[in-house]
Amino acid sequence: MAKDKTQYTCNECGGSSPKWLGKCPHCNAWNTLIESVAESTAPAKNRFASLAKTAEVTTLADIDATxxxxxxxxxxxxxxxxxxxxxxxxVVLIGGDPGIGKSTLLLQALDSLQRAGQKTLYVTGEESGAQVALRSRRLGLDGSQVSVLAEIQLEKILATLDHVRPAIAVIDSIQTVYSEQLTSAPGSVAQVRECAAHLTRAAKASGTAIVLVGHVTKEGALAGPRVLEHMVDTVLYFEGDTHSSFRLIRAIKNRFGAVNEIGVFxxxxxxxxxxSNPSAIFLSQHSEPVPGSCVMVTLEGTRPMLVEIQALVDSxxxxxxxxxxGLDRDRLAMLLAVxxxxxxxxxxxxxxFVNAVGGVRISEPAADLAVMLAITSSLRGKPLPKGFIAFGExxxxxxVRPxxxxxxxxxxxxxxxxxxxxVPKANLPKKNDKAFDGMTVHGVDRIDEAMELARSLA
Incomplete structure (x- = not known):
């Protein structure tokens, strides 16, 4: 028998090389080439036929869109x-650490959709049907009518989708699916890319909403080629500390809504x-004000959330x-200099030492004023008044910028x-606004004004 030819494929960009190299010649990444069986040189008939639909050129004004x-x-x-x-x-792609709750949440969502009259399908490649049924009973989803398919072959999954015609289907996970058109193993760059492309085209052609579950690397990024995130409509990241009972879902990309929205579970x-009230998670419960603590209001997508910033200054x-x-270390050094x-x-x-309570990550510069007030409060050993908040860049x-x-x-x-x-003067509310009855709002232009004001209030 003729020995199968091998090639080396880059995990980062998907480029191939006939021999192993320390550095990928396509993207210059180090130690990313992995040996795999080379694809046959004979052209596969109709391999991409389903991906290339014929269409006519039309103007935007002539397209009937709702x-x-x-x-x-x-x-x-x-x-x-x-x-x-x-x-x-x-098509939605959701990724997260193992055991964080991706499959649990999607099974709950499918059950709710099924009870609302929607046809659903749960395709599992990592568990058997019995394991999914046991999990549903643990979650209290007794008598659930969600259809389950334990399959990892792409062609059989596409045939089932075409036959069942569900409104929503979950593929758990995309790294376990493989196509017979390719000889590489499931989870390889080529398999993930091609399976996701076919599933995406099937969703667009049939109207079935498809949710793909993706694995993540040890750095927390979605595993597989980066083109996977470009093919789908929505990319969600499941975040959370395994030692905490709270989980966050963050939208990184969304063609049908705002990005950087978060959901708290x-x-x-x-x-x-x-x-329903995530601000309660990120606020410590102090009976009396303590030095080094300042509450700010951050924006996560369209949702304002209150987060407590704690600072400790020690010799x-x-x-x-x-x-x-939870905050950028380089920005902390800059704020100390200012x-x-x-x-x-x-x-x-x-x-x-500065900490954002509750494990939330704050990337916006509106936290600057709260961080500086918390540092000053800890340094002087004097707490800020009760019911105090601050924000501003x-x-x-x-x-102090708005x-x-x-x-x-x-x-x-x-x-x-x-x-x-x-707050910054530009963020002062309009006069006679009844929404702020009972709140005293002070506007400042410079950081020294804010420090003097905080001392007088304390």
């Missing part, structure tokens, strides 16, 4: 991230339950430490009972 119809999943937090619900013919014995050695959890230069608060010989010249959608941030804080706010 707003997409959305089907609620029965989980408000999941609907928020998706932009209102499942879209007909849409709590893991219970009966599966994942949506958290350090000849090389003081700068450590931040604090020294423009507000006269020196921390050059102090260790500075601080520039290198010491100016934060986007400041009115919504203030309304969220007022709704939760906060009474004192320090």
């Amino acid at each position: 707003d997409v119809q959305r089907t609620p999943t029965g989980h408000d937090e999941l609907d928020r991230v998706l932009g209102g619900g499942i879209v007909e013919g849409g 709590a893991m219970t014995e009966r599966g994942l339950k949506g958290v 350090g050695g000849p090389s003081p430490r700068r450590l931040s959890v 604090l020294h230069r423009h507000a006269g608060v020196a921390c050059m010989d102090q260790d500075v 601080v520039g290198l010249a010491g100016e 934060a986007p959608r400041g009115q919504e941030r203030l309304k969220e804080a007022a709704k939760l009972g906060f009474s004192v706010a320090v």
Whole structure:
């Protein structure tokens, strides 16, 4: 028998090489070439026929387009991230660490959709049908009529989709599916790319909404070629600490809604339950104000959330430490320099630790003012007043710049009972606005004004 020819495929870009190299010649990544069986040189007949549909050239004005119809999943937090619900013919890719709850949430969503009259299909390549049934009973989904198919061959899955015609189908997971057209193993770059392309085309042609579950690498990124994220309509990341009962779903890409939306869930014995007031998770429960604590309002997509920023300033050695959890460390170093230069608060010989409570990650610069007030409060050992919030971006010249959608941030804080706010002057609410009754809002232009104001209020 003739020996099968081998080639080396790059995990990062999908490029191939006839021999092993330390560096990929296509994307220059190191140690990414993996040996695989070379594809046959004979052209496969009609291999891409289903992907290349004929179409005529038309103008945008002549295309009859209406707003997409959305089907609620029965989980408000999941609907928020998706932009209102499942879209007909849409393809969603959801990734997350093993055991974080991807399959659990999708099984719950399919059960809710099925009970609402939608035809559903759960394709599992990692478990047997009995294991899925056992999980459904643990979740309290007794008598569930969700259809289950334990299969990993792409052609059989496509045939089942064409025969059953479900409204929503879940493929768990895309890394286990393989096509007979390719000789490489399931999970390889070529298999993931081609299987996802065929499933995406099937969704667009039939109107079935398909949810693909994806594995993640040890760095937390979705495994497989990057083109996988470009092919789908929506990319969701499931985040959370295994030691915590709370989970976050974050939308990274969404063709039918806003990106950077988050949904907050709590893991219970009966599966994942949506958290209607996530601000309560990210606020510590102090009976009295403590030094080094300042509450800010951050925006996650369209949702304003209150997050507590904690700072601890302690005497350090000849090389003081700068450590931040949930915030950018380089930005912390910049804020300390601005604090020294423009507000006269020196921390050059102090260790500075900053933490965003609850494990949330804050990437927007609107946290600057709250971070600087928390650092000053810890350094002086004086707490900020009860019911105090602050937000605003601080520039290198010491100016306090406005934060986007400041009115919504203030309304969220007022709704939760906060009474004192320090914000940029441009974010001051209009006079006679009854939404801010009971809240005193102070506007500042510079960081030294904010520090003087905080001292007078304390």
